[in-house]
């Protein structure tokens with residue numbers, strides 16, 4: 001085990017929410033996964049129509065899977081496309097993924113629908129997302145009796161956040177909208193929350209503007225808190241630097257399947273995946289073979305402990321690297337870094353371009369420092385990178401043409417392919433996506 005994190009709350013509390021599980025040796029994690037996988041497969045095959053259909057089509061049954069190796073060799077994949085096709089054909093709103101006994105179902109929420117229709121997410125009496133959030137909030141330093149702010153994107157408004165209360169925390173809820181910022185800052189000053197849940201790029205842009213316009217000192221607001229989780233998309237280097245200058249530490253979060261999350265720990269060395277809850281695979285995009293730790297592959301998830309919505313070998317479309325070595329925080333569960341979405345990779349003049357390759361060049365231009373942009377994919381293989389970039393009309397130093405040329409030159413220098421820039425005011429670009437992010441690639 002590495003260095004043990006310091007317990008908050010004056011040492012009254014242990015350092016881990018669930019030490020036995022969080023620091024479990026790798027061999028024990030594997031044994032637990034194997035046992036849970038066998039139970040899951042029987043349940044999913046019996047109760048989730050889509051899983052049965054996909055496995056029958058592949059000629060595989062749960063009894064063929066006796067080990068994780070069998071699973072890797074034989075289990076068929078599922079994806080969002082399978083779920084949508086099943087739903088559209090049969091009229092089942094859950095796309096063949098509801099395996100819940102309705103007596104135990106407590107609600108339905110939805111994903112943001114960034115890449116298509118929102119996907120329903122089933123909630124039970126104590127969902128695994130709640131168990132994991134308790135561990136996560138503890139990992140980030142919140143302890144019983146602490147206030148936390150929780151910003152809910154509009155598509156999750158109304159979702160009950162029992163897990164905060166069950167962890168002993170006192171959540172202060174806000175809708176995800178820049179208009180809430182004065183109330184949010186007032187609450188932060190009055191209640192001194194120990195954590196802020198779910199900030200996003202658009203909210204952080206609005207905060208930066210607010211602090212500049214009002215002359216408010218961000219350090220006075222965030223002083224003493226452990227930090228904030230930030231999700232929706234990985235933050236750009238400039239945004240990270242700006243927010244850290246406010247005295248606010250940021251912990252990246254991302255989705256894992258539809259019901260679990262990945263959360264960075266205070267060691268800031270990748271986002272932890274709770275592997276007692278999820279079997280994660282990182283697979284070569286060319287042939288689906290496993291890639292070694294540290295190499296880029298597609299993240300494929302099997303949720304081991306969810307009786308409501310069994311995700312079995314579910315393709316996430318996220319390109320990631322995985323590390324299974326123990327973390328400096330003492331936790332043994334894998335850490336994941338997201339490289340981008342597989343579907344966001346765009347081929348220009350024969351070269352692959354990912355959105356993150358463009359970010360620094362765009363943010364380096366003052367009027368586009370918000371880093372808002374969208375690749376316009378007008379063909380599968382493009383001769384030039386066509387890109388819509390946001391700008392702040394009030395921050396233009398010269399003409400808009402000169403700004404466009406400076407962006408084009410910076411981008412061509414960064415990615416080495418011809419670039420066509422279309423400029424759109426930041427405010428317009430922000431309207432293109434769900435409230436907490438903008439889709440980075442759009443069809444022409």
Ligand SMILES: [Zn+2]
Pocket residue numbers: 265266267272327328329330331
């Ligand atoms: Zn860690």
